[in-house]
Amino acid sequence: MTFLRLDNIKKNYGDVSVIKGVSFSAAKGEFVVFVGPSGCGKSTLLRMIAGLEDVSEGELYIDGRDVTYEEPAKREVSMVFQSYALYPHMSVFENMAFGLRMAKKPEAEIKAQVAEAARILQLEPLLDRKPRALSGGQRQRVAIGRSIVRHPKLFLFDEPLSNLDAELRSQMRVEIAKLHRSLGATMVYVTHDQIEAMTLADRIVVLRAGLVEQIGSPTELYDTPANTFVAGFIGSPKMNFITAKVSATGPSSLVLDGAAFVGGKLVVETPAAGKAKVGDTLTVGLRPEHLTVEPAQPVLALTLDFAESLGGSTQLYARGEGEPIIVLTAGRPALQPGDALKLGIDPRHIYLFDAAGLAL
Amino acid sequence: MRISTGKILHAIGLTAIVVFSLFPFLWMVAASFKSQADILASPPVWFFTPTLDNYAEIFSDTKVSGAIINSLIVAAFATLLSVVLGTPAAFALARYDFRGKSDLWFWFISNRMTSPIVLALPIYLLAMSMNLLDTHLVLILVYLTFNIPIVVWIVTDQFKSIPPDLEQAARLDGADQFTIFRKIYLPLGAPGIAVSAIFSFIFSWNELLYALVLTRRAAQTAPVVATSFMSGYELPWGKIMATGTVIVLPVTIFALIVSRHMVRGLTMGATK
Numbered sequence A: 001m002t003f004l005r006l007d008n009i010k011k012n013y014g015d016v017s018v019i020k021g022v023s024f025s026a027a028k029g030e031f032v033v034f035v036g037p038s039g040c041g042k043s044t045l046l047r048m049i050a051g052l053e054d055v056s057e058g059e060l061y062i063d064g065r066d067v068t069y070e071e072p073a074k075r076e077v078s079m080v081f082q083s084y085a086l087y088p089h090m091s092v093f094e095n096m097a098f099g100l101r102m103a104k105k106p107e108a109e110i111k112a113q114v115a116e117a118a119r120i121l122q123l124e125p126l127l128d129r130k131p132r133a134l135s136g137g138q139r140q141r142v143a144i145g146r147s148i149v150r151h152p153k154l155f156l157f158d159e160p161l162s163n164l165d166a167e168l169r170s171q172m173r174v175e176i177a178k179l180h181r182s183l184g185a186t187m188v189y190v191t192h193d194q195i196e197a198m199t200l201a202d203r204i205v206v207l208r209a210g211l212v213e214q215i216g217s218p219t220e221l222y223d224t225p226a227n228t229f230v231a232g233f234i235g236s237p238k239m240n241f242i243t244a245k246v247s248a249t250g251p252s253s254l255v256l257d258g259a260a261f262v263g264g265k266l267v268v269e270t271p272a273a274g275k276a277k278v279g280d281t282l283t284v285g286l287r288p289e290h291l292t293v294e295p296a297q298p299v300l301a302l303t304l305d306f307a308e309s310l311g312g313s314t315q316l317y318a319r320g321e322g323e324p325i326i327v328l329t330a331g332r333p334a335l336q337p338g339d340a341l342k343l344g345i346d347p348r349h350i351y352l353f354d355a356a357g358l359a360l
Numbered sequence B: 001m002r003i004s005t006g007k008i009l010h011a012i013g014l015t016a017i018v019v020f021s022l023f024p025f026l027w028m029v030a031a032s033f034k035s036q037a038d039i040l041a042s043p044p045v046w047f048f049t050p051t052l053d054n055y056a057e058i059f060s061d062t063k064v065s066g067a068i069i070n071s072l073i074v075a076a077f078a079t080l081l082s083v084v085l086g087t088p089a090a091f092a093l094a095r096y097d098f099r100g101k102s103d104l105w106f107w108f109i110s111n112r113m114t115s116p117i118v119l120a121l122p123i124y125l126l127a128m129s130m131n132l133l134d135t136h137l138v139l140i141l142v143y144l145t146f147n148i149p150i151v152v153w154i155v156t157d158q159f160k161s162i163p164p165d166l167e168q169a170a171r172l173d174g175a176d177q178f179t180i181f182r183k184i185y186l187p188l189g190a191p192g193i194a195v196s197a198i199f200s201f202i203f204s205w206n207e208l209l210y211a212l213v214l215t216r217r218a219a220q221t222a223p224v225v226a227t228s229f230m231s232g233y234e235l236p237w238g239k240i241m242a243t244g245t246v247i248v249l250p251v252t253i254f255a256l257i258v259s260r261h262m263v264r265g266l267t268m269g270a271t272k
């Protein structure tokens, strides 16, 4: 059942078009994450859903109701800001109670709701404090608490964890995931962070320059990226791209020419072989974590530039005839910079993109 | 502990400024406790028998006490009204875009660029034709034209420094514009509002030119009365200085009370 629906939403600031027609829908209880490079319009889109930004064109529905031109407060959404946006002159209690007071709820109900939110977020000992007497993580919790007291239909988060340090961030990430499960609420979440996107999302919306590049579950985006942009954006470290030319085609295989390949050639089995012609330029995508070191059947012959040990795993930076290649491998291979590096890959893990960058 | 030359020079400079600005003030207060003979003594006497005669004289003079009450009424209303009228204007200027906004802003600022004396005659004629001469109202109205720009100027700046996210969070919480103004902007803008209120009050309290031009007797303010002592053959310095002290005292106390609000960084902790 569709709970949130964006229908060809556009946003212009004067002559500048920032959101160029975004459509998608989310089911009730779904956790949707917007990702994309800085400036692609994630916040703008989120703020349009909240009603803080006018929609230039298109329609917006929440719970079956057209709210395109509805007042923010009447949309029954709540938002957690990157800056937390706590009222500095009010206590934690008053911060959380503010929305309920605006709704003219009876005092007893306000107390009960705030107490409930404080219990869920472990804020009980802090209720009398002012925001300035809280740590970053506590402030973040209050901001989340403020958003849950009113039982909104839709939760919006704009990079809520980006101001926290790494440890607190992963802790809060788990808490948000728990909160989502226990409230069963629909959430839209904006982030830069790969891990947040992959772990929290039921569905990820990848945006670029005001347009949707792909929508799908984290594993769908990882396994079948629609284009080189999504392929490069999802996954860390980034997917390696190698340009190659089609030199022969078969019914279910392609022969690719490229200086980086062992013997200058790579044979790829693919059901999409029919879509390529001899002479086409293709982009071959290889994920760093899929490449294997010193395999039985090497695909790439390169030279090691340098290696970074991450403790349990090692990141290798290699160079050959073409583009530099990054490899993520378990353990600590006994290799020195300048050593020859042979890499292999399971053929099922080879991604192919056409000249326009679209998946073959 | 080593004390750098820079610090010493700094201290000397500060001392010089403090002495320079406080000396006339001390002189006035001291003179208000002297007899006329001590005041006129040359070289000046530093040690003298203090006397309260001057104060006794001015407080028994209904002209002085009446003038102080007039000053209080005029300054209090001019301050109150300029804050009441100026802060919503500042809110609009700080947070909304509307046609003519920059012109309006310039008009507020440029108001202060005209020399007051230029407008004294037109305002006098205006007040006369409206039968407002020698009333509290005319002074309050004239002072508003000076105070509102100060309030708008200072408070707009203060409001602009409040993170816009707060307003948006409040909008999502269901607050209307007036509630946002009252519950978010007024408390967080308090330091700026206090500063502008001090300026307004001090200006209205001390203002002499318009008070001199627009009042006769009923609405005469304290500075006018202090100068009116200078009309005789012999200048009653003790009375003038005592009146001066009485004029300066309330503003000093007022400034001390509100200055505590000025330094409190209220917006701390709002955002990361």
Ligand SMILES: Nc1ncnc2c1ncn2[C@@H]1O[C@H](COP(=O)(O)OP(=O)(O)OP(=O)(O)O)[C@@H](O)[C@H]1O
Binding pocket: A013, A016, A018, A036, A037, A038, A039, A040, A041, A042, A043, A044, A045, A192
């Ligand atoms: N008021 C405005 N006037 C003109 N352009 C604006 C305005 N607000 C935002 N933009 C532009 O809209 C684009 C999208 O901004 P937005 O804040 O949505 O990006 P974002 O994806 O959230 O970026 P980030 O990840 O850095 O937060 C940016 O290029 C920005 O410069």
Ligand SMILES: [Mg+2]
Binding pocket: A042, A043, A044, A158
């Ligand atoms: Mg943003």
